[in-house]
Amino acid sequence: MQQQGNRFFFNVDWITVLIYIALCAIGFINVYASIYNPDKATGFDFSSSYGKQLIYVITGLILGLSILLFDGRLFNVFAPFIYGATLFLLVVVLFVGRNVGGNQAWIPIGSFRLQPSEFAKFGTALLLARYVSTFNPKFRDFKSIVIAGLIVLAPLLLIMLQPDTGSALVFLAFMFPLYREGLSGYFLLIFLGMIVLFVADFLVPTYVLVLILTTIGGLFIYNNRRKQKIIISTVLVTIIAIVYLFVVKIAYEKVLAPHQRSRIELMLGLKADNKGAGYNVIQSQIAIGSGQATGRGFLQGTQTKYGYVPAQSTDFIFSTIGEEWGFVGCSVVIGLYLFLLLRLINLAERQRSTFSRVYGYSVACILFFHVFINIGMTIGIIPVIGIPLPFISYGGSSLWSFTILLFIFLKLDSNRMGFI
Amino acid sequence: MDQLFNRKYIVQGLFIVIALILLGKLFYIQIISDKAFSSAESNVLRKIYKYPARGAILDRNMKVIVQNEPVYDLMVIPNEVKPFDTLALANALEITVEDVRKKLKKARAQSTYQSTFFERQISVQSYARLQEIMYRFPGFRTQDRTIRHYPDSIAGQLFGYVKEVSPDDIEKSEGYYKPGDFIGKSGLERSYENFLRGEKGVINTLYDAKNIAQGSYANGKYDVNAVSGERLISSLDIRIQRLGEELMKNKVGAIVAIEPATGEILAFVSSPGYDPNQLVGKDWGKNYMNLIANPYRPQLIRPIAGQYSPGSSFKPVDALVALQDGAIDPNTTFFCPGYYMAGNHKVKCEHVDGTINMQRGIARSCNTYFCHVFQNIITKNGMKNQRQTYAHWHEQIMKWGFGQKLGIDMPFEKKGIFYPAEHYDKIYGKRWGYTTVISQAIGQGEITSTPLQMANVMAAIANRGYYLKPHLIKGIGDKNVVKKEYVVKNYVGVDAQYFPIVINGMRDAVNSPWGTAKESQIPNITMCGKTGTVQNPHGKNHSVFIGFAPMDQPKIAIAVIVENGGYGGSYAAPISSFIVEKYLTDSIKPRSNGYTVKAFSETNLLPALIDKTKKVKLTKLDSLNLKKADSLKKVKDSLKIKPAIIKQTSTKKPKVNQAIVNHKPVTNK
Secondary structure, eight states: OOOOTTSTTTTOOHHHHHHHHHHHHHHHHHHHHHHOOGGGOOSOOTTSHHHHHHHHHHHHHHHHHHHTTSOTHHHHHHHHHHHHHHHHHHHHHHHHOEEETTEEEEEEETTEEEOHHHHHHHHHHHHHHHHHHHHOOTTOSHHHHHHHHHHHHHHHHHHHTTTOHHHHHHGGGGHHHHHHTTOOHHHHHHHHHHHHHHHHHHHSOHHHHHHHHHHHHHHHHHHTTTOHHHHHHHHHHHHHHHHHHHHHHHHHHHTSOHHHHHHHHHHTTSOOOSSSTTHHHHHHHHHHHHTTTTOSOTTTOHHHHTTOSTTTTTTTHHHHHHHHHHHHHHHHHHHHHHHHHHHHHHHHHTOSSHHHHHHHHHHHHHHHHHHHHHHHHHTTSSOOOOOOOTTTSSOHHHHHHHHHHHHHHHHHHHTTTSOO | OOGGGGHHHHHHHHHHHHHHHHHHHHHIIIIIOOHHHHHHHHHHEEEEEEOOOOOOEEOTTSOEEEEEEEEEEEEEOGGGOOSOOHHHHHHHHTOOHHHHHHHHHHHHHHOSSSOEEEEEEEOHHHHHHHHHHGGGSTTEEEEEEEEEEOTTOOOHHHHOOEEEOOHHHHHHTTTSSOTTOEEEOSHHHHHTHHHHSOBOEEEEEEEOTTSOEEEEGGGGTTOBOOBOOOOEEESOOHHHHHHHHHHTTTOOEEEEEEETTTTEEEEEEEESOOOGGGGSGGGHHHHHHHHHHOTTOTTSOHHHHOOBOOGGGGHHHHHHHHHHHTSSOTTOEEEESSEEEETTEEEEOSSOOEEEEHHHHHHHTOHHHHHHHHHHHHHTTOGGGHHHHHHHHHHHHHTTTTTSOOOOSSSSOOOOOBOOHHHHHHHHTTOOOTTTTGGGGGTOSSBOBOHHHHHHHHHHHHTTSEEEOOBSEEEETTTTBOOGGGGOEEEOSOOGGGHHHHHHHHHHHHHSTTOTTGGGOBTTBOOEEEEEEEOOTTSSOEEEEEEEESSSSOOEEEEEEETTOOSTTTTHHHHHHHHHHHHHHSSOOOOTTOOOHHHHHHOOOOOOOOOOTTOOOOOHHHHHHHHHHHHHHHHHHHHHHHHHHHHHHHTTOHHHHHHHHHTGGGOOO
């Protein structure tokens, strides 16, 4: 194998590019269906949302291909600058941002609006990859965990200030690349445990949970009564867990906004609200469910056509797919995503450079979070968190940022034989 | 490759598990559960019912007597109501803001997601005002319907009324009717409901999330057009119906007129009557309660549900059956000393005619003559076989329609009373004979009949031996379908040869100087008839007349009953004569005796009322006293009526009324 860096498209993983194009096409078709109004079915209109989406797709593809023209090493070199720039934009947006739907997330540039939180994802991914590849920390020591944590938490907290909890949550995806690079699995388990306890805290009275936790802790200690270390750590974990339960309860009441609380309660089935906060989720599920096995057909979805699902071209685009293409269509889309994600992990693993691998994992996990949260939200297994479905949801910022995110990795991957 | 490489599988495994969770939930909501599908349908699909126009009803001269008028209801789907300008809506409907809130609350209590009535039958002005601003009231819509209109404002009991279906009706119809539908509840509206109602139409319309109609569902594949109800042609002649109601004003009673050749009912008057338009629309409840509260019971359909003893009007049937039986012959005479002795019971006659034959006996309505006839019939096979002969006689009389429903196309028909021999066996064992039931000879006592049955008897006599089932609707739909049962001749079992003598007697009753109805002679028309003066245990006698005209080729048979009218010749016969004349000549010529329609119409024969509101809890002893007092009072009251009329009317038209009042003494029973 020889260095082929001068040939721009050499070694590019075209299968991933094809999946990317397929998802964009699916996105355009369903954005069109979501916007489609049988009364105003005139010719193709570039000023309409679907017209704009077509422009976004085409420009996105051009953008992606032009990224392949860069030298992959540039991303490594400029990672801190890109990260710094996105952080800067995240600060700027807090002052000059335009408030859309309660979130101060958009910077108006001419007729377009820029959403810095979208670009912060690959900025963070690049810096994290740079950090790991440079210091090879293995995350056994406190210091490296803190540094990696700060890289991730800085943009996360800035986005929380907008406040855009949904976009901020996506940054938790960086736990997976860190895990792959040596972060203890306990972090994932603790994280999982926190979620389980959080949910359980709403469904079961707190004192019952306290009882259960102490019983489990007690049994564990009894089984390991000879090992002092385990006894101490078990006691600590149990106490922390119990404290966590109360903190969550209080934080839930004091920190979360009312709409966030009601979204969580709806998802947990603690509250039925057909017209208020629950409307989106219920209508989305009705639309998806009414698609049945094979769907109602393109432009035939009544719920879609007659606007029963709010935000259907953006965050709830999956309901259009569900209604018009049915279970078959949903399976194809989820299948494409799964194939893409698994392939990205495989591509990441074949990298010689740690930088490329960490970045690849970051891309896959960010996409995974988006897909899981977005689809989960439309079918009611996750509270309503307003984040787009990658490549499919309407919107230039998100499409372009996902394109950049993905194509930087494809460029890095095409350079996998070289050293970055 | 390091040992951390394996962590790849954990991450990939997580991806696969999550993808399977998503697909699992999708599989559930898309394939296993069909809840979402029906929710989606109910989201977008609204069924809008189109109410068909109810069938119109014409009279026999093709004049419209029942028609439809458009009305508009304001409907609301409470769930879809968004905050709106209540004042604007209140103003448009001409109600208060408070009312709007109340009505909305009421609608919400009924159903939150179904279209329910907000305001029924809004005025045309309100409708026009609303149409312009309707878009401001999401969740509201107007619905057009038609309601009944009866242009002549008469014959309330005949037409009946149409009302929103009750939960009971819905259940009985096994789902045909839906809340908000209308159904004929009485009269013709009820008996011809299946023809009149038509077929409801339905339009499936798609609605978007903003509740704006987006066109039809499946290109109207499942839509149904409303089909109007069938047009009915009634046998009624609205001219004589109106005249009949006019004549029966301020009287309790009934008129039934039948065309003998067809059985078609020409007039069907129940008095007191009411305007059928009262029972249409918004004021139904109020007006219905008024009708129920009226002590003269206008809701009773007297032509078919009023049961009166036929009295002397029964005599022609008596005579004909006797002739057919051979119990007497046309020349049989009896001696009348002014009474008849049935055992030791005396049946009085109003006059002393000496030896009297059948023709004169009918014309003079001689009780003695017909008691003898009855005696001859029952005892013709000897004293021991009286029960048998009574049974045979009962059978023959039944053929005339007594004691059974004639099966008119109206609900609530009564049978009247006419007991078979078994009835008397039960009471008297074997020890009963003609003297026990002698009152039946003169149509009194244990025999009652409806005015319809009496008119039908006249039709049978007019036809010389048969009748056709009396009916009110002679043609259904555009093809004028006639029910088969209406063209079948029902023979009464008397040969045509026996009729002339009886008919001659009936002619004399009206047209001879000795007739009981001689004041009711019609210029240039020979009406045959028979008066009846029906003894009434509750007060003054009922005035009855049955007849037909003209004598040859009769066109109309009639029965008139005026409760508490006294002699048959006083009121029932003159009223009959006006109706017959009007029907046959379309005019009423001045009478030599000065009788006019107006005078009869103005005569008040309503029985005095007993004040029931003062009823308190009484002991047994008290009730006995009360009975006495009541009966005394009744007698007094019935006496009071007459002077009151004279006083009241004499100031206006003394001459005319004098004629009516004065003629009584000359009239015989």
